[in-house]
Amino acid sequence: MRIMVTGTAGFIGNHLALRLLERGDEVIGIDNLNDYYDVNLKLDRLARINDYQGYTDVRLDLADRAGMEAVFKKYQPQKVVNLAAQAGVRYSIENPHAYMDSNIVGFMNVLEGCRHHGVEHLVYASSSSVYGANESMPFSVHDNVDHPLSLYAASKKANELMAHTYSNLYQLPTTGLRFFTVYGPWGRPDMALFLFTKAILNGEKIKVFNYGRHRRDFTYIDDIVEGVIRTLDHSAQPNPQWSGKAPDPGTSRAPWRVYNIGNQKPVELLDYIHTLEKFLGRSAEKELLPLQPGDVPDTYADVEALIADVDYRPSTTIEQGIERFVDWYRDYYQLN
Template sequence: MTILVTGSAGFIGFHLSRRLLEAGRAVVGLDILNAYYDPRLKAARLAILEGYAGYRHAAVDLADRERMPQVFAETKPAAVVNLAAQAGVRYSLESPETYVDSNVVGFLNILEGCRAHPPRHLVYASTSSIYGNHANLPFSVHDAATHPITLYSASKAANEAMAHAYAHLFGIPATGFRFFTVYGPWGRPDMALFKFTDAILKGQPIDVYGEGRMQRDFTYVDDIVDGLVAAIERPPAPNPAWDATRPDPATSAAPWRILNLGASRRVELMRYIEVLEEKLGRKAEINFLPMQPGDVSATEADTAETQAVLDYAPSTSIDVGVGRFVDWYREYYGV
């Protein structure tokens, strides 16, 4: 069973690919190692994956309309996990074109590949930021999420709608996962934990937005991977109880569903920083700043549906998860 993982040299894609390879699966990884953040970190992840006999790499841009069909024709994957995307809420304010190319055009190429060579299951990354300023916490997939407030989240909303159209028209089973603030070893340098750690160890101040009062559902990367692995061989079936007069936003009469992947707990940003200080053995110098455009005050995942469908049970506390990140960071950077 060959599994195509796009974004395999990215943060979550690397962890998923390694988990699958350790389980004896054949993985075709697709990644161009772009320069959104330090390509050397991506290259280091890729070097680990290439040490597995079951790994094959394709340096293909997701938005390449000529080469993407070739990838599907050559590999004919039994399952596809699309994790490649232009990430970052704030960067979407600076470079909107990048998000359309990668997240919309690129996802269309994935769907067309699945149309030509149907896999058993298409699993793809969405985002918790799709809920926008939705005030009902925890966020439920059964509540409408129709008001994204950044282009990044809008591009992910487009992915969910596009996947539904292809599930309806061509019967491609598709599961979209809304990720909640993922962190852990090999994480992205543009994420808060990475930036805070770097600054604190260098004796530099850290910028804390929203006066530190923001709350996030920080989710350890292994818990995210648990959900993805559980989903791969559990494609959705059409919901026989779906009612077009009262449509459920999370399911469909087509083989399509939306699920949350999160820890199901809110943690205030200042508590997150306190745990990091404890693990580093150093205090942070904090520069408090107001909220940034596109930020929301709080996120929390309702994972009841994910638990019911996938037996999903995230278990990593922030004390354990942040500690593992710090251990990795010190070893990788020798500090």
């Protein structure tokens, strides 16, 4: 199978590309290597996959319309996984235009490429952030998600709506995956686990927002990748029970689906930090702060739809995941 993966220098995209290559797929990898965080980390991720015979590395910004048209025309991918995006809730307050360029214009170019080149299935990254002001737990794909709390969340909600339009008009099967706080080796330096580990090892204070009381459905990278691959291999289908009189937000009469992909076991932030302290062998000096603008107090994924459709079963405990991250971090940065 020839699969286009955008964001192959990114955290999830790199792990996914590696798994696809290991199972024998051909991967067309697209990334613009922007400097949102350390480019050297991105290059080191790419070094894990560059030597595979089935890998093609393309340096391109998704917002480059002509460039994207040329890539689709040249490589004719059978399936596409769009993971490239401007990430981060707080950064969307500082630099909103970056989110429009990558997450809206870029995604539009992906949709157009899929439409004009007969792509069999498009899987794309959404986010648990779309639940915004929703206080009903656990978050369900059948919930209304019309009240985002950040521009990042709004851009991901927009992706779901754009995908539905293309599924409806052109019968393009599309599946959106609402990721819940992904962590693990090769993770993003702006994520909590990375920031906490660096600060604790350097003897610095860690910033603990919402006074450590909020909960996150932390999901280990290997479980995420397994879910993405299972979804990719299972093209979205129309819901035969869908009714226009009472439409289900999670399904459609078009070949369109959205799924939560999480661990389904939320953990309080202070407990998460305590586990990290255990594997680092050091205590954290905490600076307790209020909830940040755009953040939600809790996330908790209802993944029953993904279990039913693709038998998704996350299996990595918080203890296992954090231990593996700490081992990777010490090895990557050559720490004792």
